[in-house]
Amino acid sequence: MILVIARKELKILFGSPLAWILLALVQLVLAWIFLAHLDTFLQIQPQLVRIANPPGATETIIAPVFAMAAIVLLMITPLLTARLIAEERRNHTMTFLISAPISMIDIVLGKFLGLMVFFSIMIMLVVMLSMSLLAGGPLDFGLLLSNVAGLFLIAACFASLGLYFSCLSAHPAIAAAGALGALLILWVLDIAAGDDKDSVTRDLSLLAHYENFNRGMIDTFDLAYFSLFVLVFLVLSIRRLDKERLRG
Amino acid sequence: MTEQIASPTISARSLSRYFGNRVAVREINLELKHGEILGLLGPNGAGKTTIMRMLTGNLAPSAGCVEICGIDLLDKPRDAKACIGYLPEIPPLYRELTVNEYLQFAARLHRLSNAEIQFALDRVIHRCGLDDAGKRLIGSLSKGYQQRVGIAQAIIHDPGVIILDEPTVGLDPNQIREIRTLIRELGTERSVILSTHLLPEVESICDRVQIMHKGSTVLSDSLNNLKQKGISLEETFMQFTMDTENPKSSSSP
Structure with a gap:
């Protein structure tokens, strides 16, 4: 049943220009940054050779592209998540899903899964962009893999938070604004921490956890944080929809 | 009766x-x-x-x-x-889907197998007079046709x-008569x-x-x-x- 919902989500998403425009824009922005970093890398390469343990192409080009990709995803996720539940309410199709012999869990997970498939396509495009460097030399696949894993996890966090905000509202625009606001706060939260590595605000910030993946370090604390984050917001969404049935 | x-x-x-x-x-x-x-x-x-x-x-x-x-x-x-088959006051339709896609989705939600879906789809499309509307987008249909699609999704899984x-709200007299005949048949x-x-x-x-x-x-x-x-x-x-x-x-x- 989860797959049936996910399939419908993707059909409607790719039936509208929104998905295609977002895919194209993200690719354009990331390709631009990729080229800029490639240019810098080529300029400083002669100096890099003189250093004992020089950073490779993966570190100087791909890692910054992935760092930017996370911020781009943060900006576009609210556009995609806002419609998930809010639009169903607005079109009165929520009744249709609730009257069907499926549970709220199926509905929420189906919608989440559909969005994650879309994000996977987007991440695949970024990976292909990085792979184009293979034409010029070897890549550090360990670092690339850690970046991909990080980006996928942080996308899951954005999606679950956006989904929850969509459950709260009957108006997609309000859901989008709410989700964007919450994501921005979670992004800048660690600024308050300054250089303090053990600060609580730093522990709560989404992007701070992503930085480790970006540097090629997969930490169990980050993994736990991301999984808990996704789990909490998915459970909250399900509970919120169930409560609506009780309250009316 | x-x-x-x-x-x-x-x-x-x-x-x-x-x-x-x-x-x-x-x-x-x-x-x-x-x-x-x-x-x-x-x-x-x-x-x-x-x-x-x-x-x-x-x-x-x-x-x-x-x-x-x-x-x-x-x-x-x-x-x-x-x-149960339920048609709410405002038919719950996805305007971005075609009639066939929408009804297939409704059938899948009700756990019909792939073999049953085609059969059920032909049956309701014929029954609700949607024969020539299958490939059209729901958003482009008239109110009467949308209402028929709404009824079609309610009966696609052959509910008791x-x-x-x-x-029949918002339909013209001919459509009202057709829908009433359909309801009587279903009943x-x-x-x-x-x-x-x-x-x-x-x-x-x-x-x-x-x-x-x-x-x-x-x-x-x-x-x-x-x-x-x-x-x-x-x-x-x-x-x-x-x-x-x-x-x-x-x-x-």
Whole structure:
């Protein structure tokens, strides 16, 4: 049943220009940054050779592209998540899903899964962009893999938070604004921490956890944080929809 | 209509629903047998839609129980919901999908296998007169066709109970006649509950009528009985729902 919902989500998403425009824009922005970093890398390469343990192409080009990709995803996720539940309410199709012999869990997970498939396509495009460097030399696949894993996890966090905000509202625009606001706060939260590595605000910030993946370090604390984050917001969404049935 | 002796396909006992302090539905009993069409009548705000939402699992009742085809809706919502087809007041349609895509999705949600889906799709498309609309986007269809798609999604899984909330609102007279014929056909092999404001509609297609007023049932009888007693539905309706001189009955918790 989860797959049936996910399939419908993707059909409607790719039936509208929104998905295609977002895919194209993200690719354009990331390709631009990729080229800029490639240019810098080529300029400083002669100096890099003189250093004992020089950073490779993966570190100087791909890692910054992935760092930017996370911020781009943060900006576009609210556009995609806002419609998930809010639009169903607005079109009165929520009744249709609730009257069907499926549970709220199926509905929420189906919608989440559909969005994650879309994000996977987007991440695949970024990976292909990085792979184009293979034409010029070897890549550090360990670092690339850690970046991909990080980006996928942080996308899951954005999606679950956006989904929850969509459950709260009957108006997609309000859901989008709410989700964007919450994501921005979670992004800048660690600024308050300054250089303090053990600060609580730093522990709560989404992007701070992503930085480790970006540097090629997969930490169990980050993994736990991301999984808990996704789990909490998915459970909250399900509970919120169930409560609506009780309250009316 | 032939009376069938069978266990009720839908039965609701002392169903109540409060919204805060306001009583929307008070102690409603409702029972329907196989092959019966029940007309739910009442002025606006009488609680018809609330009852339908409770019967279809969209709203949890404050008290009382609902059984669909012998399955308790609150205990086993999934099994019970599989026996219901529901068309809400505003048809729940995805404007971005074509009629075929939408009906396939509805069939999948009701756990029909791939082999059954094609068969069910052909059947409802033919039945609801959508033969030439299958590949069109729902958003581009006229109101009458959209209403038919709404009915098609309610019957695609061949449910035992069909619940239609004001199915003929906003249609032209020809479309109304077609939909009524369809409902009458459906009613011969299933149970149908329909809500409406139109008294002639009830007289022409229903077997039984239940009149609601301010959340309570004020009359529940078969149309044959009413006819035999020589009571006109319109007079009864007016008599029960126009009691403005009786302020005692205004809703209070």
